[in-house]
Amino acid sequence: MARQDLRGKVAIVTGASSGVGWQAAVRLGEAGVKLCVTARRVEALEKLRHQLNEQGIECLAVPGDVTVQGDVDQVVRECLTHYGRVDILVNDAGVQSYGLFDELPWEHITRIFDINCFGFMRFARAVLPHFRARGSGHILNIQSMLSKGAAPLLTAYSASKHATLGWAKSLEMELMGTGIKVSNILVPSVDSNMFAHAPTMFGLAPKPVPPTYDTDVVARAVVRCAMRPGKTVVPVFLQGKLMLWLNAVAPWFGKWVMGNWGARMQMRDEPVDRPDGNLFQAIPQGVGPHGPVPPTPKWVRYSATAGLAALFGGLVLGVAGIARAVR
Template sequence: MGREELRGKVAIVTGASSGVGWQSAVRLAEQGVRLCVTARRLEALENLQAQVLRQGGECLVAPGDVTVQQDVDRVVRACIEFYGRVDLLVNVAAVQSYGFFDDLPWEHLERTFDVNCFGYMRFARAVLPHFRAQRSGHVLNVQSMLSKGGAPLLASYAASKHATLGWAECLELELRGTGIHVSNVLVPSVATPMFDHAPTQFHLAPMPVPPTYEPDVAARAVVRCARRPGRTVVPVFLQGRLILWMDRWVPRVGKWLLGNFGVRMQMREKPVERTEGNLFHPVRQGVGPHGSVPPTPRWKRFTATAGLVALAGGALSGVALGARGLARAVR
């Protein structure tokens, strides 16, 4: 697929009240994309709209809940009535809940799937008739590195992301030859307000699996995907392409790290009582792209990369020695 001109295109961005959704909307507006932004928090969306307008962009605010079909239909209808069309759907809205799988309330598991997976599907089904009528369109899904892996305490989130990526890959095949494209961005841990909103079954504030990146890393990847649709993009090396390579060739390294240290590395030394968070109702805190967890400094990411490469190299050497020993035994 060739490079697409974004100026003048119309995009719906979900989950735009904070984090990657907010920053993606800002970056798309800089490219001349006309925006329809949606999330549950009207005041936060109006703050985003004000920023976009100050920078010379166009932005329609259409609040709604991705788990409510009537809201989804209303948002799409408002966008088309205002701009006359829709060209790009950027699915971003997501929630997560921290806890061991068998301790998580069942309604947390259902709600996580309803937002992270079915929310994407609802919006896709709402825009696809318009895409088909104009013989063009783009469903761009902000996924997660946990769409292809796992982490302790995040069973509901990771499972919903695996399901969403599987759905997106099926949708891409079904839409081949229609002029409608499907893209995915596998986002690493990013320093967004998600971790200030997320419910937890523990008494310590959650934090992302390190290293943590700027939200702009994900937002710029969204813009690249919008320009060149039909791809799955992994925007970083350390918590991206290197992890996927290790999961394929030396999976025991990642399992050893996360199995032994994954729980500890996702908790801050900050007491908190937040069993519901923003899972069922929006909260006032955490507007904008950044949360209270800072990005990991670049030098620490380089150090971690070197350490992981060394671990992977050692594991591969062990596998090679074992294979040679097995070959000698067979002979």
């Protein structure tokens, strides 16, 4: 598809009070998009609106909860009243909860689906009548590497993201020929507030599976996707394209690493008492795109890539050598 000019387009960004959503709104605004931002935290949204206005970017802030149909309808209605149109929906709002599957409260499991999966669907259903009437529009979903992969302690989150990707891929087919596009971005671990907001059953602060990337990596992918809609994008190499390839050729490897060390990898030696986190109510702290876990330095990521390449190169050569010797 030809590259689209984003100037003058209108985007609704959910989950914009923090992390990826916040930074995506900033990057879209810088590309000329007018914004309607939403999340539960009014103060954080106002702070974002103020920051964008200071940059000369038009922004409407409409607070709401993605699990409340009335709030979702209200966001879309206010956006249409204010701008007269909506061109792009960035579905971003998301939560997770850390715990063994059988120890996660059932309410956490259903709430994660209600936000991560049904929240995306609610917003899509709210904008689709408008998109259909205009014969154009773009639903851009912030997915996860866990939309395809898996991790211990995040069973409900991973299931919700798999479900959301399945929904998005089916919707994409359904909308073929209508002028409405669906895109997905498979996000790796990023330095957002997600880990400082998530509930945990372990009493230890959660942390992302390394390596961790700057939230801006995803925000820039959102802009690229908005320009060329209709793709499923993996914006990074090491914890992105390489992992998908590894999972395809040697699925035992990821299972072995994550099964043995995945749980420990996701916990810091920092006690925390957060049984419900931000699942049912927003947590006021942690406003802005970045959280307390800094991105992994580039040299560490490059060294890990080189190490993995050497390991698999060695394995392939070894297997080839054995095969030749046996022949």
